[in-house]
Amino acid sequence: MVTKEQVLDVLRDVEDPEVHKSIVELDMVQAIEIEGDQVSVEVLLTIRGCPLRTIIEKEVEERLLTLPGIEKVQVHIGHMTDEQRAAFTAKVRGGNAPAAPDQPEVPALLRSDRPVQFLAVASGKGGVGKSTVTANLAVAMARQGIRVAIIDADIYGFSIPAIFGVQDKKPTVIDELIMPIEVQGVKLISMQFFVPKDTPVVWRGPMLGKMLRNFFGQVHWGDVDVVLLDLPPGTGDMALDVHSLLPNSKQLIVTTPQSAASAVAVRAGLMGVRTNHEVIGVVENMSYFQFDHSEERAYIFGRGGGEQVAEQLHTELLVEIPIANLDKQKDALFDETSLQGKTYNTLAQRVGERLGVKAKERQAQR
Numbered sequence: 408m409v410t411k412e413q414v415l416d417v418l419r420d421v422e423d424p425e426v427h428k429s430i431v432e433l434d435m436v437q438a439i440e441i442e443g444d445q446v447s448v449e450v451l452l453t454i455r456g457c458p459l460r461t462i463i464e465k466e467v468e469e470r471l472l473t474l475p476g477i478e479k480v481q482v483h484i485g486h487m488t489d490e491q492r493a494a495f496t497a498k499v500r501g502g503n504a505p506a507a508p509d510q511p512e513v514p515a516l517l518r519s520d521r522p523v524q525f526l527a528v529a530s531g532k533g534g535v536g537k538s539t540v541t542a543n544l545a546v547a548m549a550r551q552g553i554r555v556a557i558i559d560a561d562i563y564g565f566s567i568p569a570i571f572g573v574q575d576k577k578p579t580v581i582d583e584l585i586m587p588i589e590v591q592g593v594k595l596i597s598m599q600f601f602v603p604k605d606t607p608v609v610w611r612g613p614m615l616g617k618m619l620r621n622f623f624g625q626v627h628w629g630d631v632d633v634v635l636l637d638l639p640p641g642t643g644d645m646a647l648d649v650h651s652l653l654p655n656s657k658q659l660i661v662t663t664p665q666s667a668a669s670a671v672a673v674r675a676g677l678m679g680v681r682t683n684h685e686v687i688g689v690v691e692n693m694s695y696f697q698f699d700h701s702e703e704r705a706y707i708f709g710r711g712g713g714e715q716v717a718e719q720l721h722t723e724l725l726v727e728i729p730i731a732n733l734d735k736q737k738d739a740l741f742d743e744t745s746l747q748g749k750t751y752n753t754l755a756q757r758v759g760e761r762l763g764v765k766a767k768e769r770q771a772q773r
């Protein structure tokens with residue numbers, strides 16, 4: 408008769424398709440029962456509606472049928488508790504649980520009469536316009552009376568200060584309290600403000616988490632409704648840090664129409680989904696070109712990438728942002744009346760709805 412050890416042994420080769428570790432090692436295999444020629448197991452997924460469910464289910468079934476004398480298999484899908492998910496995340500990080508926050512409550516300095524919403528803006532690869540989207544979305548939200556801040560956490564290429572034209576500014580520091588820089592109604596903080604100009608900084612894993620904690624703990628944010636986080640591209644450490652530091656943060660995925668960009672965007676989104684962070688939608692950037700005074704759209708990079716990503720992440724494509732002629736304007740913040748500006752207004756409204764934030768009346772009346 409087959410033993411539980413044999414069952415675990417055949418399942419050891421089944422990897423979680425996202426994190427590339429054995430499902431046995433990740434403690435996803437539970438409740439093994441063997442009776443004659445039948446075996447049943449329970450596989451715990453991180454969240455309900457996990458898009459990887461069918462892939463894992465099928466592979467487990469196939470592996471179990473290779474056991475000698477086993478004719479029937481049953482795979483029950485269960486879902487992890489919060490503690491199991493925390494242990495899972497720690498294992499994914501290679502056993503290094505995130506350092507305990509060595510500062511007051513994470514968003515202690517974020518004061519608000521409503522809960523603050525954190526929205527991480529992520530992309531699979533660089534150059535798709537993630538920072539441009541973060542900046543313009545923030546400005547459009549501010550225009551609609553939402554109190555918004557940006558944390559530039561894209562340590563591989565800080566672009567937020569340059570987009571807002573404040574790369575040479577230095578925030579005021581009072582004792583240990585840092586005042587964010589405010590531009591166009593948006594509060595900004597970026598590590599770029601603190602590193603000497605033209606000095607390359609080699610970022611090591613622990614520094615990233617520390618920087619984020621400092622930004623939460625030492626920056627005087629005042630009243631804000633939404634904090635947008637500009638994440639480095641990909642699914643690396645920083646994304647995991649954000650996920651574990653801000654368990655309630657949500658995600659917005661930026662992609663372009665090309666399929667290569669779309670595939671990696673799905674992976675970035677899945678990282679969030681699997682750590683239980685809702686993806687509120689997808690933005691397709693550089694979707695099409697439209698000449699002035701013409702209704703005609705030229706989809707020069709192809710079509711459908713954003714729609715595809717949204718479908719695979721079980722979310723919606725929120726907007727398609729047209730390609731801009733950036734030579735014509737001095738910075739990457741779009742005028743409210745431009746085609747891009749109007750699209751960002753729509754995006755701000757849709758994001759606001761999905762985060763459940765409403766403009767403060769006094770600000771909306773400005």
Ligand SMILES: Nc1ncnc2c1ncn2[C@@H]1O[C@H](COP(=O)(O)OP(=O)(O)OP(=O)(O)O)[C@@H](O)[C@H]1O
Binds near residue numbers: 530533536561639739
């Ligand atoms: N809709 C658009 N039309 C034309 N150019 C755009 C558009 N959106 C962004 N860009 C340009 O594309 C370039 C990359 O944008 P951005 O820096 O925002 O990308 P990113 O995804 O944040 O990249 P990275 O992570 O490498 O910083 C910039 O030069 C930006 O001005």
